[in-house]
Each structure stands twice: as structure tokens, then as C-alpha cells.
Amino acid sequence: MILRRVARPLLASIFVLGGIGALRDTQGHAKAAEPFLTETFDKVEGLVPDQVPRDPATLVRIDAAVKIGAGLALASGKAPRLAAVALLGSLVPTTLSAHRFWQLSDPGEKQAQQIQFFKNASLAGGLLLAAGDTAGKPSLGWRARRAAKKAGKRADKLAKRAEKSITD
Numbered sequence: 001m002i003l004r005r006v007a008r009p010l011l012a013s014i015f016v017l018g019g020i021g022a023l024r025d026t027q028g029h030a031k032a033a034e035p036f037l038t039e040t041f042d043k044v045e046g047l048v049p050d051q052v053p054r055d056p057a058t059l060v061r062i063d064a065a066v067k068i069g070a071g072l073a074l075a076s077g078k079a080p081r082l083a084a085v086a087l088l089g090s091l092v093p094t095t096l097s098a099h100r101f102w103q104l105s106d107p108g109e110k111q112a113q114q115i116q117f118f119k120n121a122s123l124a125g126g127l128l129l130a131a132g133d134t135a136g137k138p139s140l141g142w143r144a145r146r147a148a149k150k151a152g153k154r155a156d157k158l159a160k161r162a163e164k165s166i167t168d
Contacts (some may be wrong), residue, residue, distance in 0.1 A: 004077070004135065011126050012075035015087050018094075019067030022060050030056035036097030066090045074130065084130035091127065095120040 022029045034056045041054055053059055067090055073083035099120065101113035138146075 001135070004080075004133070008077060008080060008130065009075040011123070011130060012071040012083075012087075014123065015067040015071035015090070016075070019064040019071065022064035022067070026057050026060050026064075029060045033060060033097040036093070036100070040093075063090050063094065080135075081131050081133065084127045088124060088127040088131065091120055091124055095124075 037054070037056050037059065041048065053062070066086055070083040070086035070090070074080050074087065095117060099113045099117035101110050101117055104110040104113060
């Protein structure tokens, strides 16, 4: 459908550009994310495996790779639902670390960050729609329910046949 061919690249473009920007200025993004990362890792101490990197610059690079890779996948229609979920998973921590308007006292800066926060919330809504879009095909849930219903009917038929053959 033409709508998907236009909407997916439009939605993905901000993530691809954001990922490229993060790679170009890794240290700046890492500095901005560091307070959030420190606070978050302190809260989940002992729950996160030691293999998970804690270095802000490394995490920014990983996030950038997810944004670029999943953004290109969404834009090209390759595994678009998985790509949308990956982008959503990247968007949440990015938003919470970069747009903490509730901690600001300067009214102008607070308003600017609030706008960015809600822009990202709007993007999250678009990603949720993309993640749920089956492109007109039945969802996995529908297929599973249908298969279970068919299996139940077959089991009933087999049980009736078995019962009939026993009584004969």
C-alpha cells in the first residue's frame, strides 16, 4: 500500500538522522546521558548483568547503531514491526535522558525540552502503530486462536470417531 511506503520512511528518517548525529558527537550525547544512566544503573544495581556496558559513550554508540539499523529497516519495509519495536526501545531511554523538562527551572529551556519530550511521545505513538501494523495480514494472535479452534474441532471429531468405534 502506498501509505506504508510513504509513512514508514517518514517516521524512520528522524531516527536515522539522530543515530548519525549521535555517532558524530558521541561525547556530547554521552555527557547529556550520563546523569540519567548513573541514576538508572544505581536503581537496578544487581539486576543488570556485568556484561552490559555502563560507559555512556559505548551506550550512545549502541543506541546510534540501533537507530540507524532499525530506522533503515523500517524505511525499507524489512521486518518493519520488529524495527518499530527496536526504535521504541531506543526512544524511551533517549527521551528520559535528554528531555527531562521537569528538572529545569529556566522557563524557556523548560518549554523547549517539554516540546521535545512530547514530540518523542508522539513518535512513540507512531511506532506503536507501526509495530501493530500487519499490512492487512492476520496477526499472530489471530492465527494462533484460529489454529487452536481448528485443533479443538479435529480433536472433537477424533474423539467421536473413537467413541463410535468402541461402541461398534
